[in-house]
Amino acid sequence: MGKKIIMIFIVLGLLTITACDRNAYKKDDNKKEVENEINKQNEDEAKSSNDDKIDGDHEGKNPDADEDDNETSGDVTLITHENNPLLELALQGKVDGIDFGIGASTDKIIEEWGLPDEYDYFLGGLYFRYDDKNILFLTDAEKDDEEIIHGEVKCIGIFEENKEVFNVKIGMTFDEIISILGEPTYVNTFEQNEESELLAGSWTIVYDTGEYEIVFASNAEKGPVDVVYFWGKN
Template identity: 25%
Template structure:
């Protein structure tokens, strides 16, 4: 039911149809539509989402569309409400003096949930994570932000940022944040690492090589 509700939104007029697809008393047709977001083709995974044609109107998966346009989708089961909201999570992380200042408070610039935030609060505001994975330990991801929860109260113990959201060259990071406290071969994975101490917290930037590009950033409290 939840997947169905999040998968439909009223759409645009169409004329072509394919095979019959029935849900309860609604007769609809599978529609092999293609999606292009700001010039970039995106493939709809048939195992999770479908596009339907009902009475000449397209019904597209709202989660797929909204998230590809940088918005968060959250479904409230008790009120049967679909919430769609803009989120800075889909925008490139801005590295500057304010970024370091904010990091001393245990937060990333522009991101509301920082170190110590409750897992329940994150899920309540951001909805279901886009994916789950493991980087040494398990995490929940919203866009390029990986949240690691720990402790008996399941609070945010670390935040990882990957992909285009943190795609800077090593030199760009140094220019924005100054010389790191440590720089050298990574002790965890192949590649180059830089670290910045900010109050009780530390920022790790992982790059492919000394003069290469950052592919991951880790933010955590100093143990």
């Protein structure tokens, strides 16, 4: 009987030791799992932080974009001709050989030149066309039945071939005009002029003289020039 009790205690002791060992192993395993999980989270957070930093760097500084922006966002300097001595008459709102400049009264024109060969509404006012002089005036005048309510000249069109205006001649090519007057302020293509009621169907070069603009227009891409328009910008 005594031996059996001793054996039972021995067996119970062994079982207790085994259980403790198993618990110890289990605790170690749990501890390792927790440590691995913590390490994994730290790695993920570090990776995420690096990714955010990289993305932030790309958003804040893109060399290609910066170069492109510098090329396209810089102010474009237009060529103006306020000080061009060859366009001195244009600075005064006048055209060579024409008595009436921008701002002239339409009643004064009719008083000196008589009624135009043709007049009607165009671009918000009456145009006066004098065929014998090859000149067109665009004005802000109106008419009531057949009576003209006078206004002022806003634009002058000159059609006479070989007529000299602003030190060049109608009939010259664009290149010939540029060689005399210098580079224009604008060069507008046929497509760019499509929306213009006045210039549709034309290629143009434009000289900005401050308060006024001179437009050389042609039905061909490089000229010769068919007509010159001169108008006030205000």
